[in-house]
Amino acid sequence: MAYTAQTGPTPDSPKTNLADASAMPLIGPTETFESVTQNIGGIVLTQKPPRSWFFGAGVAFILLMVLLCAISWLLYRGVGIWGINIPVAWGFAIVNFVWWIGIGHAGTFISAILLLVHQQWRTSINRLTEAMTLFAVACAGLFPLLHLGRPLVFYWLFPYPDTMGLWPQFRSPLVWDVFAVSTYFTVSFLFWYAGLIPDLASLRDRAPTRRKKVIYGILALGWRGSAAHWQNHQSAYLLLAGLAAPLVLSVHSVVSFDFAVAIVPGWHSTIFPPYFVAGAIYSGFAMVLNIVIPIRKIYGLENYITARHLNNMAVIMLATGMMVTYGYVMEAFMAWYSGDVFEQSMMANRAFGPYGWIFWALILLNVILPQALWFKRIRTTPATLFFVALAINIGMWVERFVIVITSLQHDFTPSAWRLYRPTFWDWATLAGSIGLFLTLLFLFLRVLPMISIFEMRKLITEKPGGRA
């Protein structure tokens, strides 16, 4: 360590930015057991939420209402209210589904995989990202149901002993989706909850009112912090992490099969699984940054979510971003190299056809802008990083639009080619799903500790100059 807690500069001072990122501390030097519990627990227990919370939550709630309207109208009139047609039978619903699932990747990646590879810096952000994962997957799960022509019989996709003596058609990727997504959601939830238990307990113990004590108490499932508890907790946590890690890779691979298994030019490609997983983590981290950066500012958590966290996440984005770029290049290359007239025509149409400008927007947002992340100043300056992350989030949505629409709109039979125009209700549903996501997020910030208290305490014990 280049400095001691007493003399060292504060984490965010420009001087450190020039220093080697790995040298940056994971936690402010002034933090102690008490301060950690006070600051983090306090947000939930004692502090009055900042004005910005009310504002954000208000906006989110309005969007949520928009979603409810959109869904009601959809159930009343049918999927015809969207812009879909023949040949473009999949539209925003599927685009949004893939986008949200992708966003739902960072959480489990950070918590599980980084835990298994002993990356301590995950500590202060894992709770938030896991929560984000759950909410994103919840949003994602909505769309496969809504996009059905007959949503009321969605349960036919599940294997159960029905009166017809029939089972689902297990060769269909959509059935795989059902299992992949529900498994992912369940495991992520358990993992997240397991991590919460000790903190719920400390909230219970510090809760000012009896009501809060009771609620947190029940949620804490009788955690008493005994050595036995800690030991079980540790092993359970590791086991769940082990379970969750492969899911991170499997879920989006399965989602990518929805396309890769089909024969549609632009979909039928073996590169999809890795390319989708990379893209998922890419957008996942972008979303984490878009959430974390404002929050640490508003709640003054710079001591817990430090420049080093931002930096590391930015580096991961850069890496996955390059993989995604490779995917784009390969798609174009294979289209040309295969010598397949349909692929070539589709690729040409994708880049220079009616939706060409969207394709180039995608290149700009997902390939060109993120190159800025090569510069550490950008990686460690919250403002710039926030902007890049935002670009990536939009870019990844556009990517899914390009994959789904431009492929369907221009496939084998020229006489059937048709354009797709999203309607008001398409946009309303997208905005609404964002509303659902944010609403859940704001509630989470209000009632649960957004940073893992007990894991932060662990950090302190390991902090130079901290109590051993």
Added chain:
Amino acid sequence: MAQIFSRRSDSILRASLLLLLVVTLAGAFVLHTMYWSPYATRETVPLDQPVPFSHKHHVYGLGIDCRFCHTSVEKSAFAGVPTTETCMTCHSQIWKDAPILAPVRQSLATGVPLRWNRVYDTPDFVFFNHGIHVSKGIGCATCHGQLDQMPLTWKSHNLYMKWCLECHRAPEKFIRPRSEIFNLNWQAEDQLVLGKKLVAEYEVHTNQLTDCSMCHR
């Protein structure tokens, strides 16, 4: 300050978790039973009719052949329900003034058809054909049960697709000689042996019987 959670809370917690599981399973079970119950299927539930017609009396009592009333059962999808005239062929002589037959007489007088309540009702997307079943050796009783014991007619099976498939997946269990189609009390001494023989003899295309297009168009 006083303890909120007593020592027993842990056990209560565990118990309630267990309860949750039980309730879920029980719910599923209840739902399943309701689906298969006569309430939902109307199985074995006699239906009221404009005229309390008794198959028991006409078939068991008088021994009238099914085809006397259900004329098109051998040559059409629809078995045929007797016209008012058919009823009156006899009832212009017998029970001429029976009050319960008033609706029939009135129908003939006014020319307004009787409106019977349908007992065996397949959904509109199911295209059942009586003719082919009869000609392939499926007896009335196989689906309609012991009609000769029914004062008021009821449904003898739930008519769920699963039920149809029982036979379509293994016709040999139900097929009978063409001569016995209309015999409600026929029993094979060894159904399986006979069944296999008849399936071959009547050229029942067993490989096709479970094609969706057999019933859905």
Added chain:
Amino acid sequence: MIWRSLDELAAVPAFQSARHNEFPPGATEPPVNRRDFLKLMAASMALASLPACTRQPIEKIVPYVKQPEELVPGNPLFYATAMTLGGFASGLMIESHEGHPTKIEGNPGHPSSLGATNVLQQAALLDLYDPDRSQTVLNHGQPSTWESFATAFQAQMQSVQANHGRGVHILTETISSPTLRSQLQTLLGKYPEARWHQYEPVNRDNAFAGARLAFGEAVEMHCHFDRAKVILSLDSDFLYGHPDNLRHALAFADGRRAQSGRADMNRLYVVESSASVTGSNADHRLPLNATGIARFAYELATRLGLMAAGSPSELTPETRKWIYALADDLLQNEGTSLVIAGENQPPDVHVLAHNINDFLGNIGHTVTFTEPVINPASQIESLRDLIAALHAGSVETLLILGGNPTFTAPADFDFPAGLLKAKSCIHLSTEVNETSALCEWHIPQNHFLESWSDGRAFDGTVSIVQPLILPLYAGKSAHEVLDVVTLGRSDYDIVHDFWSQKMAGLDFEKNWRQALHDGYFANTRLPEKRVSLRTFQITPVAQKTGSLEITFSPDPNIHDGRFANNAWLQELPQPVTKLTWDNAALLSPGFAAKEGLANGDIVDLELNGRRLSLPVWITPGQPDDSIALHFGGGRSHVGRVGKNAGFNTYTLRTSDSLYIGRDVRMQKTGGHYPLVTTQTQHAIDSEERQIFREGTFADFKADPEFAKKSSETPIETLFKPEEFKTDGYRWGMAIDLTACIGCNACILACQSENNIPVVGKDQVSKGRIMHWIRVDTYFRGTPENPDMNHQPVPCMQCENAPCELVCPVGATVHDKEGLNLQVYNRCVGTRYCSNNCPYKVRRFNFFQYADYHDTTLKPLWNPNVTVRSRGVMEKCTYCIQRISMARIGSEEQGHKIQDGQLKTACQQVCPARAIVFGDIGDPKSAVSKLKANNLNFSMLGELNTRPRTTYLAKLRNPNPQLTT
């Protein structure tokens, strides 16, 4: 299913009460009204208590009180009848379920049907059940009764008895009905001063005038394309617009279809002023404006040496080359060539055509003549007399039997004003239209499926029109209206009495029954007539360079406007343009570019001081200096379907320019109107895509396997190679692209057979049309004059069906006979199957398209086909209901289905017999033979979908002189 039908039968009286239905068959987005809302609530309630889903409401069984003879409940009956259009009867065979007609087929025995129908005859069924039909007698627009009309009418005729009926005028459409004509004779005998006028906007005035000039008498020309090797059409749409189009189509196709080892193939030259169905089948097509065509005929005659060259010809070198090559070709085929002029061409052109035919010795071989079937008097003159009388105010009583002159009469006649001058006016019509609105009396006319009548086929064969159902409304037939003043009989008595007198003696009742069974009286066609030419003198109209022309022709779908309220026809993509729900000003790509016009731009047309603004549609193959207008659209007094559909071009059509308008002025208004088409035209790269294949007859003879060359269908499969070799039937289809003329009949036949809903203009514009079979038109060559290729595309019934493995619930699966099934009740609507279908033949119910509310339309449904609900995918399954009925029938009788005994709807209706369906497992079946043909290829075969529907490559037969 059957009890539904019985129920509906019992509910027949309910038809009358079903006057107000929520929305027309065209409308797909029902207003959110109270009932719908309750329906929704009910649905959600049902969901809330899941078991309730399985608990169906109790249905009723409604048996007959007295069962009609021959009727077996559940089995359809078929009756022969006929439909007359423009006076000419075409024989039909109607399928009837428990007393209501559900499908119209052609009558195989009838000379002008030969088992096929065209789109108008197919769609006539929908008109029968049209809820917007006229339903009551109207007096000054107020509901009245038939009786009060009868008394009033009789009184009127009494009053004119004294002066022998002076002032009584009867206006009919073109009539060939012997009964009706004799009724008119009787009436005119009784009232010698009464006048009979005959007018219909689509008539044969020019043809008859031409015949008079050429032969001195009005004779009808009959073409025998089967005997012709070289055919020249001078603006004649003989495959689609001609009264005898069905017979023409078959004969023409027979002269071309790709039988292996045929020695020769006919060659079609078409010179036309707007892209027609016939033109799209030409081996050589020359777009000229109408005047240019007259000029062309003249030059051709000169070149052939019929007459000395007159004024120095002003032909473009290309046209000259064309004429020389054509002339040589004709001269090489004396006696086996055929020249036909179009109804919209002036008499001179017909005269030239007759003379060329005579000169080439075709008369008596490829063309024959008979007495006309209809009254050949000029209809426009007949109407002119009536107008004169009307405007002179000398009309006491005007009796209009059918038709809609207010809408269809030439604009300069100002018919409405004249009509108001008539003391009293009676209008008989199936709908309350523009004319009814101006008449004292309106009588609802029976649909031809509700009434007795008769008519003569184009060749004169007497056809009987017999009803399939009692009149749904208080309708009457023309016979009954005329009979009011004489005997007041029912239409059955009128027709029956007439024929019993006419055929008295020779065992009439037996003949009558036979005729009812067959649909026509055998051996009643007119005898061939010898004709002799007179000398003629023709000076062609000088063609002003740079002058812009308009051509008027009937709308290909709604004819002269009478079918404007027929949703099937309105939504049917028009040939070549693929426009639906509207008509437009068709102009050439070059002209549009010059004027800076795009599709849908509104222009102002001015012709003889009359103006009309309507949108333009850029049509490949349209001559540069000519705009094509279809008349029939833009009805004002019409049912809900026809409202705001199209533009009324009659307003430009005057008696001196009925078909051709010269010196037209056009201005761009800057306005725009959304025109809707089902196919955007692409210059195709289908060579690589292997979607459509064609070649010349010469290529074919040189290398019979040329079509196979580009094919690379993989045969090897590691996965269960034998899985498709099932025993039993293996259904397949072959479509001969050479025979297909692109007439769209298959689309409507399929729509009618399979309960396919109409979705309306808005949904079509969103790309949600529901037709299970579509006719793709691919253009090749220059936009000015491209080759047009029609390709009917039903479901390919792939053996390796991509749609099947992606369906999560197994709603689309194979059956053992190789059909790719769609199980509507299992479908949850993921639409994944459509994405994965390379042919895009699947259709999705984005909304509740099928109208469950309208009780008048329900009896239209085929009881053997599920009516699909919202959110369900649907598609062609080779008419699985017909296959099932045939299989069940044959198994009950214990034999196999005979080849040709089972036909799909599209196959049965096809006039050119381009579609062949059958068991490909049976090497002797017709379809197997076609698939064995060298021309057979699979669309997109290289995807290894192994389609059961395959195509026979299109053969053209161009003239070497013109290709080199």
